[in-house]
Amino acid sequence: MPYAAVHAPAATAAARAAGLTKVYGSGETRVVALDAVDVEFGRGRFTAIMGPSGSGKSTLMHCMAGLDAITSGSAKIGEVELTSLGDRELTRLRRDKVGFVFQAFNLLPTLTAYENITLPMAIAGRTPEKAWVDRVVTTVGLADRLGHRPAQLSGGQQQRVAVARALASRPEIIFADEPTGNLDSRAGGEILGFLRESVRSLEQTVVMVTHDPVAASYADRVVFLGDGRIVDELHEPSADAVLDRMRQFEGRVRTS
Numbered sequence: 001m002p003y004a005a006v007h008a009p010a011a012t013a014a015a016r017a018a019g020l021t022k023v024y025g026s027g028e029t030r031v032v033a034l035d036a037v038d039v040e041f042g043r044g045r046f047t048a049i050m051g052p053s054g055s056g057k058s059t060l061m062h063c064m065a066g067l068d069a070i071t072s073g074s075a076k077i078g079e080v081e082l083t084s085l086g087d088r089e090l091t092r093l094r095r096d097k098v099g100f101v102f103q104a105f106n107l108l109p110t111l112t113a114y115e116n117i118t119l120p121m122a123i124a125g126r127t128p129e130k131a132w133v134d135r136v137v138t139t140v141g142l143a144d145r146l147g148h149r150p151a152q153l154s155g156g157q158q159q160r161v162a163v164a165r166a167l168a169s170r171p172e173i174i175f176a177d178e179p180t181g182n183l184d185s186r187a188g189g190e191i192l193g194f195l196r197e198s199v200r201s202l203e204q205t206v207v208m209v210t211h212d213p214v215a216a217s218y219a220d221r222v223v224f225l226g227d228g229r230i231v232d233e234l235h236e237p238s239a240d241a242v243l244d245r246m247r248q249f250e251g252r253v254r255t256s
């Protein structure tokens with residue numbers, strides 16, 4: 001294969017970090033949370049980020065989503081270099097190109113499910129694309145709950161609203177931070193199934209931070225972080241393979 005074909009970055013990356021370094025604090029409190037991370041998140045793929053507590057998972061997600069400034073290196077969404085943007089441009093980029101799903105559902109209690117789903121677009125002055133929002137709502141199984149307020153919905157249904165809200169603007173990439181952390185395993189499995197389905201049938205791109213090997217097994221690929229570095233990855237992971245790999249890291253940390 002010619003050199004360029006091997007080494008050129010894939011044109012299909014939805015987001016990409018190169019030499020991404022994030023340092024918090026200085027002097028005695030200095031922490032290198034990310035240490036020259038190179039990683040790509042393929043378009044139309046579902047990637048899980050795993051690693052021990054403090055390994056840099058949330059920091060990586062926040063830096064890639066433009067929520068946290070990076071210390072050095074590069075972070076791109078599509079072809080847009082985040083470090084070249086000012087605060088207002090970053091806010092616009094997050095609003096237009098990024099969807100977020102957090103552990104806490106963060107829904108507004110006085111609004112209906114439908115109003116919550118379309119709120120970010122209403123704030124941005126954009127008219128929801130009806131056919132797309134209909135597909136999203138059907139994909140996450142909310143068609144018959146759109147008039148309900150959050151208090152009238154189960155935790156799993158509330159998180160489905162949050163997933164639909166993240167998908168509604170058809171973002172370039174969705175970042176999910178422990179999206180099933182507040183749910184029982186059945187509701188959690190449903191949410192993961194909907195995220196998987198949004199990648200498969202709606203061609204969305206999802207990057208998810210998780211501690212749970214079963215959650216990670218819904219992804220196409222798992223990236224493992226250790227001490228602020230990418231230490232390994234798995235493709236088409238099974239929960240058992242993820243668990244095995246986690247045990248190997250723990251063993252290595254203990255014996256090193």
Ligand SMILES: Nc1ncnc2c1ncn2[C@@H]1O[C@H](COP(=O)(O)OP(=O)(O)OP(=O)(O)O)[C@@H](O)[C@H]1O
Pocket residue numbers: 024025031032033051052053054055056057058059060
């Ligand atoms: N705002 C901050 N100020 C100082 N240090 C921070 C800050 N945020 C994170 N860190 C440090 O950076 C490192 C990576 O933290 P991060 O939250 O990214 O890890 P994580 O893998 O997401 O952990 P967890 O699984 O516990 O959520 C840790 O050592 C953490 O203490």
